[in-house]
Amino acid sequence: MPAQTLEQHATADSAESAKKADKVDFKMVTFSLAGKEYGIDIMSVKEIAKAGRFTYVPNAAPFVRGVYNLRGDIISVIDLRIFFHLPAERKQEEALESLIILKVDEHVFGVIVDGIDKVVGISSASIQPPHPIFGDINVKYIKGIVENSGKLYIILDVERIFTLDRAEAPAQKAVYDKGEEFERTERELLGQNAADVAASFVKETLAAFRGFHVGAVNSAWFERRLEEWRGLRKNEDMQLREASEADQFLEGFWSPCTSVLWDEDYAKAVEAVLPDIETKNINVWNPGCGKGYETWSLACVMRRRYPEARIKIWANDSDLLAISMAPNMVFPENVPTYYSEYLVKGRNGLAFVQSIRDSIFFEFHDIMNPSTLPPLDLILCRDVLSFLPAIDQKRLLGDFSEKLKPNGAVLAGSNERLGEGWTAIGSEAVSAYRKD
Secondary structure: OOHHHHHHHHHHHHHHHHHHHHOOOEEEEEEEEOOEEEEEEHHHEEEEEEEOOOEOOOOOOOOEEEEEEEOOEEEEEEEHHHHOOOOOOOOOOOOOEEEEEEEEOOEEEEEEEOEEEEEEEEOHHHOEOOOOOOOOOOHHHEEEEEEEOOEEEEEEOHHHHOOEOHHHHHHOOEEOOOOOEOOOOHHHHHHHHHHHHHHHHHHHHHHHHHOOOOOOOOHHHHHHHHHHHHHHHOOOOOOOOOHHHHHHHHOOOOOOOOOOOOOHHHHHHHHHHOOOOOOOEEEEEEEOOOOOHHHHHHHHHHHHHOOOOEEEEEEEEOOHHHHHHHHHOOEOOOOOHHHHHHEEEOOOOEEEOHHHHHOEEEEEOOOOOOOOOOOEEEEEEOOOHHHOOHHHHHHHHHHHHHHEEEEEEEEEOOOOOOOOOEEEOOOOOOEEEEEO
């Protein structure tokens, strides 16, 4: 064959090789571990996230950080740094970790890495075989090595890392460096703590879906409701996978007459538990008043209970639309007769008389921000504490105690208990407390 033909063939081969190298047929999610760059086939990646507050699992392998509620699905979370015996920065308990959610066969895992970079597209032809000189991990878990844009990436073989033993599929077993068991069934993994972990996830999803936080004020109700829920679901999964299930769980929590004017029975029950107040100037705070139904109800109850007093009610809410509509509310004619003497008929319906209107000051305000109020005789705060994190529940109760006069009282939600520092003065229908 002539020399020119050989040269032409060589050029053609070179062009073909370059063409293969330029063909992007493999994408990987890149991340860092202990200062080195790694990649995982994007086809194994379900999503990436920032997460924290993993639920601890007793007696699990050291690299199992715990389990995590991923929108209702309980997944195991593995710290890849500990898995591969790499140095890991110790973070605060509340700090968020970089999490890659992997799907291997039908199983979903979360893996913690130092940092997640980007998606990189390469040619599979450019991937070189693994070699022990690369990386600080066992070569059997490396799919290959590739160079891209001046960086050397170690591509992990997640199928090998999380390989399931088909012969023991019901137990969901996998191997890691020392051949010990990695993934077990939830029952085996949690053992006698299964109920505690299930309860923990229900708490987390109530907070995520509806902002309801289980703390000292509502823990007794939560435990009762959890047992009811367990019975209702029977053999079904107890977890709350969507907002509608969180709403179902919270059925029965709300105080009577929520988002409506109090009916006559409840209004009289509140009137009966209100303490004797000798002063002629009575100051009331109603944080979280919403659209104002309970504020208007309370104003009438107090006018009946303290007919000679000058009553001032500060009603606050952080819902700007609700608080802006509250002062001008009108009502249909079928309101409870308890309020008849305090209502006048207008063009659009019934409205409260001026003396009741003058006793209420509606204002936009976040309950956790400082407020300048005079010493208070009464605080109406039904079901509001439960929608604050536990630490803020405690903080707000401290604020209540400081603002109340010595004989002052709090009307809390029907399923809220104020605990230490408070004495119950309520009835079966009304949850009321006087500070000690």
